[in-house]
Amino acid sequence: MRLRTTLLLGLLTGCATTASSRPEASAGGTASAQAPSAAGSKLDFKALSARELAPLSKQQVSAPDGSFTGEVEAAGTPTIQQQEGFVVLSVPLGTRSPLTCFIYSEPLDAGAAVHRLLSKVGQHTDIQLARATDVRLIDDAPAVFAEAQYLVDTPQGKAVGQARLMVHVDDQVPLVCSHDELGYSESFVRITSALAGSLTSPSAGKRKASRYSEFHLVRVEGRPVGFEKRVIRDSAGGAKLTEVETSLLLPRTARELMVQDTVSTELSDKEGRLVARDYARSTNGELDIQMSLELVGGREYHYEGKHSGKDLRGTFTVKKDLSTGPGTARLVREQLLAGKKKELTLRVYDPAANPVAPVDQVLRRESDTGRELKLEMGPLEATLTVDAQGMVEKAEVSFTGNLRMVQERVSVSGSP
Template sequence: MRLRTTLLLGLLTGCATTASTSKTEAPAEGAPAAQPASTSEPRADLEALSTRELAPLAKQQVSAPDGSFTAEVEAEAAPTFQEQQGVLVLSVPLGTRSPMTCFVYSEPLDAGGAIYRLLQMAGQRTDIQRARTTDVRLIGDSPAVFAEALYLTDTPRGKAAGLAKMMVYTHDQVPLVCTHDEMGYSESFQRISSGLAGSLKSAAERPQAPRYFEFSVIRVEGHPVGFEKRVTRDASGGGRLTELEVSFLFPRSQKEMTVQDTVSTELSDKDGRLVARDHARATNGELDIQMSLEQVKGREYHYEGKHNGRDLSGNFTAPDELLGELGSSRVVREQLLSGKKKELTLQVYSPSASPAAPIPQVLRKEAGARELTAEIGALKMTLSVDAQGMAEKVTIPMGSMQMVQERVSVSGTP
């Protein structure tokens, strides 16, 4: 049996163009470009420009030309649509020098890869001074990542500063990328683009609600750098199908980010044993891991795929039962949280760490009622879990810094 495909390779490998992109040109899929226009007036007060914001504007109705979606957005006048290179482009006049431009895609987007390509394309024609994520949030039931790039560009009058603001909204039915290229208006852009995303209504039939949903925000030293979205659905025979979407945008320097997007689908049986897993990861928009695992019989599994450019295929026999995420949570609940044991060693399959064999995960109960430590190879972390044994908060040391993944939304029952 094959799991349904959850990763679209074309979106991860990308098709970003190196051609100059004007305001009316639609960028390649997954890589809409910031518009590096000069936004500084002669002798303008840069600080004053940087702090400009907009009062709330009147709501304007938006309807896709083909009727595929409707929405509403704050705007100074009626928004307009164009179709460029197969991408629907929405221009939203704000009463400022530049409009907010949004690109509506027909296929899913990966948040990290889209932001990375935006920054790469902006950097081709400008001198980026600072690139960073500014917020990660859940809008409806879909993640939104906000970022900005402060840059310098040459003009006939010398250097001019600009600020490209970006939002990637990974909605399953109406994926959206919005940009605004003008100094200031950072909070206004977040408000207006969030309002647009939250009002989207697709004409397509809405998928059945999952039995369980959770969303976590990843922060480094308190700064938002990514998210994890987990959805669990019923499978035949009392099993569970769990879909995981993770985007991580780590600041490599003040001007650059390293990004990773991961999508995985896991099937477990009614007892929580792992039956199959599809796992794919892209780093900086390039696919570097794509592995599939299937149970052959009992503890014997077959794996195949690509890992960092190498073709891999083979079988392994796990030294103990190989559990899925929900099975692991059940064991934590029944063994550690109940007080029956203070330490557990579970076998887990982590394709990024070990694509050809499971690795042991050591879990230890700490003094707190639901506090654990975990070790997977050299990686050590602390966990706070809920009553079901599922992680609410994970803290991972990163040298002198800490990365914290914390659940901010949850619904349903695993």
Template sequence: MALLAGCGGASGAAPAETPAPGPAPAPAAKEPFDIEEALAREAGELPARELRAADWSARVFGAGEAKIEPKEKLVAISIPLGTDTHVECFVYNTMLDSGEVIRNFIELLDPAKVEVARVVPWEVSVHRESPAVFVQALYLVPTAGGKAAGLLKIALHADRARPIACLHDEVGYVRTFERLAKGLFDSFESKSAAPKPEYTDTVILRLDKVPVGFETSDLLKDDAGQRRWLSRSASFLPRDPKSLHIEDEASNVLIDPQGQIKEGVWIETSGGKANHRIELSQRKNFEYEYSGEVEGKKVQGTFTPAAKAWLASPVATASALARLLKKKGSFDLKQQEYMPSVDPTKPVDVQYLRDASGAVTVSLKTMRLVGSLAPDGRPEAFEISAGPPKLTIQRAYVRGKL
């Protein structure tokens, strides 16, 4: 629910050495230029080709052999489509903020040189248990013969261990680029892949029908054998036709044997800056201590939940709801939960109410979400109860048991 509550959502920006795409606008022609015809261009059938680096392999569609160039923090891949420009992909060796990576790529379109006409996300999908985001930016470049058009397409696969970003800067070839990127994401095999979690799920955030974000949550055991709940989310909400409001959010929560929050860290970033970074830990007598920064200001204090009990983790909350879902009829679960994006200084009162029709309403602060829970107690589909445009989350992938 934090995805809808904060409409956003990890920690660290894209490495500075990421190469910038070179603008490749469609040249201004002597004949009238048909932008819609150019945008509809696609490459023909391309054969699959093997890619191999030091500790990973993959398959990618291309008109010729790809060029692979290892660098300090990434591996750069240049893939020909048989068109004017190549697709450039980068395989990183550390987890990244998905939104920050995409924001950095969009900002490579220098406003002093180009005019951005439209920025829009067009796809969020799940590949090898991690979400992938696709964004395109249509831009105009002044030339001696008039304005020329360019289309920067961006894809980011948010794998925990080996995220992959792909770019293509040429008008058209949207579905060709999508097929190439998805093929790379699906076929990627790494010897250094992160351990599989016991449980994972991903929900997709949509504004009307446009996919504008995701949240992926993993339950796994750390090196000490303790259970941790890791959550990563990113949102790409249109600010206007030419820009997106991009946020990243991540949390790492240590869970005690009863499923309660023992300690954790929550981070939210936007525009390259931290909105908040909060650490929380148990003290004694059901007291929690929090410390960190919110909007650049230090915060520190303690609180005791109203029930004088340790706070339920998302695992404990899902388990309680799963038990209630097995019973017929309505139910009403009220509890306090920690959501720093709503209030970092104290827990938030949350109510889960199922009516006679089976619909579930989640209420917190002034927000109401109406929808359904999956049998495991996690969100299946919810809509914010507010005016248009419609903001929803929908479960896209799940594996394992809580």
């Protein structure tokens, strides 16, 4: 297992230094506007921000090396440049700035991609607002939309700009698109979503079939901040392989995001006992946890990896089997939901909580009716709502300052 660490080479290298960041007098083709220091410029800013595009004609696009084909709305013929490890697609929209997309040959991390965009924008501008704007599934792969609103110095004074980003973390055809121009927010979502959905690769048919998959949206105070995608596959001897991919874009301030990407794989035997686990996490694009765990005999486990810059290696022995996602769902279903128990204490391996030993996870049913549970794991407390199979439908966590994070399942297929 590897975390999606491909860097977005060349992403927005000209951001806020091109014509798109110069103030213009005409609203018909501007990319940025004079800062709203006077009533007239305020009206211009609002008008420019509200601009949208009518549907454009579809243009066919394909990689010079044959790695993908697709189609995109465009006001003219798109141009394609093959680079090492990625393809650059420039799409004229009939506006001041083109839509620029990068199609990669290796998987991407959504959070790291957004972090790189904001870093590029911040090199040349004064960012006023940075945020995720939407999270959705496109062809069973997560897509994250974000924006940065900024001020930039020009000979005429301060100019306002807006850079939009879309990251589609498809395993076969990873895509990043950007547009540095005021307005066209709905048009950007429409055009990039359709492009992502149209892209196909000769290797697309080689994807491993899954028995179960689910997609969760994560929100803070109602605003989208990330996702979790979980896939369960059958393995030999009745074992199950669970793959979880998570990206969070948490607002640190109005101008700054703290982003985290996590990828984990978990192998459980037919009884739901943990056999092996790989886990990797990056924060703001930098790998900070990479741990592997393997059952080496009886109830002895070997762990190895890095945590916060330190090399770790060792073994531990457990008195109680380590639980997994499928194993926990079965216990919730058969014990808590069936009314046999009101509380379960499980032993789980979570490298973010403790990389060298398992930790206790307590699940408690709050009432005899409904499927609401309380979860406690160290300092973490959450309220869970599970389905009839014991799988989590919704999780709510409260933080200091009365902030509330809600993770809610919005798509599910198959049977766990």
